[in-house]
Amino acid sequence: MAALGARCWAALPTRLRQLWALPVRRALAADAGDGKAAQARPAFTDEAVQALLYKMTGLDLHKVFRPVKKGLKPPHYKLMTEAQLEEATRKAIEEAKTKLIMPPVLKEREPIDDVLAEDKVLEGTETAKYVFTDLSYSIPHRERFIVVREPNGVLRKATWEERDRMIQIFFPKEGRRVIPPTLFKDENLGTVFQQDRHEDVLNMCIAQFEPDSPDYIRVHHRTYEDIEKHGKYDLLRSTRHFGGMVWYLLSRKKTDGLLIDMINRDLLEDATSLITLYHMLHPECQSAKEAKDGKLQGVDLIKVFVKTESQREGYIQLALQAYEEAMATSSAS
Amino acid sequence: MVQLGSCLLRGRGGNVVIRFALGGCTNRPFFRIVVANSRRPRDGKYLEQLGCLDPLPNAHGEKVAGLNLERLRYWLGCGAQLSRPAEKLLGLAGFLPLHPMTVTAAERLRRQRQREQQPEASPADSTAGPGTDTAPGTDTAP
Numbered sequence: 001m002a003a004l005g006a007r008c009w010a011a012l013p014t015r016l017r018q019l020w021a022l023p024v025r026r027a028l029a030a031d032a033g034d035g036k037a038a039q040a041r042p043a044f045t046d047e048a049v050q051a052l053l054y055k056m057t058g059l060d061l062h063k064v065f066r067p068v069k070k071g072l073k074p075p076h077y078k079l080m081t082e083a084q085l086e087e088a089t090r091k092a093i094e095e096a097k098t099k100l101i102m103p104p105v106l107k108e109r110e111p112i113d114d115v116l117a118e119d120k121v122l123e124g125t126e127t128a129k130y131v132f133t134d135l136s137y138s139i140p141h142r143e144r145f146i147v148v149r150e151p152n153g154v155l156r157k158a159t160w161e162e163r164d165r166m167i168q169i170f171f172p173k174e175g176r177r178v179i180p181p182t183l184f185k186d187e188n189l190g191t192v193f194q195q196d197r198h199e200d201v202l203n204m205c206i207a208q209f210e211p212d213s214p215d216y217i218r219v220h221h222r223t224y225e226d227i228e229k230h231g232k233y234d235l236l237r238s239t240r241h242f243g244g245m246v247w248y249l250l251s252r253k254k255t256d257g258l259l260i261d262m263i264n265r266d267l268l269e270d271a272t273s274l275i276t277l278y279h280m281l282h283p284e285c286q287s288a289k290e291a292k293d294g295k296l297q298g299v300d301l302i303k304v305f306v307k308t309e310s311q312r313e314g315y316i317q318l319a320l321q322a323y324e325e326a327m328a329t330s331s332a333s
Numbered sequence: 334m335v336q337l338g339s340c341l342l343r344g345r346g347g348n349v350v351i352r353f354a355l356g357g358c359t360n361r362p363f364f365r366i367v368v369a370n371s372r373r374p375r376d377g378k379y380l381e382q383l384g385c386l387d388p389l390p391n392a393h394g395e396k397v398a399g400l401n402l403e404r405l406r407y408w409l410g411c412g413a414q415l416s417r418p419a420e421k422l423l424g425l426a427g428f429l430p431l432h433p434m435t436v437t438a439a440e441r442l443r444r445q446r447q448r449e450q451q452p453e454a455s456p457a458d459s460t461a462g463p464g465t466d467t468a469p470g471t472d473t474a475p
């Protein structure tokens with residue numbers, strides 16, 4: 001019984017597969033077809049894309065290592081020389097990099113619909129269905145046999161929801177509940193968003209759901225939509241969710257708000273990386289062609305992009321003007 | 334680890350069986366699927382636990398059962414016997430073919446239900462001829 005949905009995992013490079021604890025792909029002739037699709041359109045997992053997204057995420061140590069609610073302990077002070085302080089900062093940056101690894105962005109999984117046996121004789125004998133789980137310790141969860149015997153005698157493979165529930169019952173994972181909390185229903189998400197707790201919602205979502213489950217994708221999209229509507233991009237900056245949010249906005253071409261926010265905060269490099277990514281994702285658009293012809297850099301790239309692709313041209317022009325004035329006054333003084 | 338199955342023989346025999354051990358509380362049964370010497374008490378010391386079965390349906394209307402198939406195959410390879418309920422459960426799971434008694438019980442139940450339906454039908458239906466008793470489909474004996 002091959003791993004279900006093997007196709008969607010096949011396009012990931014080996015480094016990320018090992019990082020996200022997925023079975024490492026063995027070279028097969030059949031994979032040649034997937035390579036062509038990846039070259040035509042850049043995927044979330046390409047090295048270049050990941051590098052740009054990581055640069056945009058930023059590395060604010062104070063936010064990454066902000067106090068997490070734990071048991072009360074008195075603060076711990078150390079006396080250090082300059083060299084030791086630098087060493088400690090370097091180690092902190094390394095740790096922060098591991099905390100900023102982006103969670104996977106995958107397509108929604110195909111529903112399982114496979115009947116193993118039909119025994120009409122059993123119809124009417126039982127009132128409830130039986131769910132059988134294979135508890136062998138050494139099989140990966142994706143390859144585990146979980147079958148359901150219905151009251152009408154049909155023996156079928158379990159659906160993804162049943163699978164997740166059974167695996168959580170027998171092999172519990174920390175932070176995950178058997179029945180997903182009511183927080184993740186659409187009506188309750190709005191309340192949490194009003195309290196500006198988007199990052200907490202996303203962390204809980206990663207703990208609770210599998211990355212290719214429809215609930216995970218729905219919660220993430222809802223969060224990104226809310227952030228984009230209210231312009232609260234800074235909530236996710238310097239967290240591991242920033243890359244996913246940028247990817248979502250880029251694929252739907254809703255980058256104007258983010259661009260304005262970046263220019264207002266004087267993050268010109270991030271703005272240029274955003275537009276570079278946009279051109280990588282949508283190479284057929286006009287600004288991409290102009291940029292490639294003219295090999296534009298920096299502010300010129302933004303100006304070309306603003307003229308051709310953006311909806312809120314006026315706002316972005318204003319922001320750019322304000323930025324240039326600020327630069328002029330700061331360089332003059 | 335030394336297997337103690339043979340040491341428990343004590344000159345009277347006894348074999349290794351895979352059976353259900355009952356646990357839980359009053360009005361709340363819970364079965365553990367267990368490998369044990371047949372001469373041990375039902376809930377006594379066992380060699381290994383291979384799984385569990387919750388006979389009461391949960392909130393989603395399903396009876397949850399877990400089976401460690403890898404170890405089950407090992408013990409069956411060692412020559413363990415299965416108790417009848419264990420065989421029936423494995424037949425339902427699809428690991429073994431469906432137990433003939435499951436099929437027989439299903440057919441008996443169906444025949445009984447038809448017989449119950451007929452006395453209700455015939456007083457209501459006075460013009461009914463000598464029993465429109467359709468025999469339950471041709472039994473294809475395995």
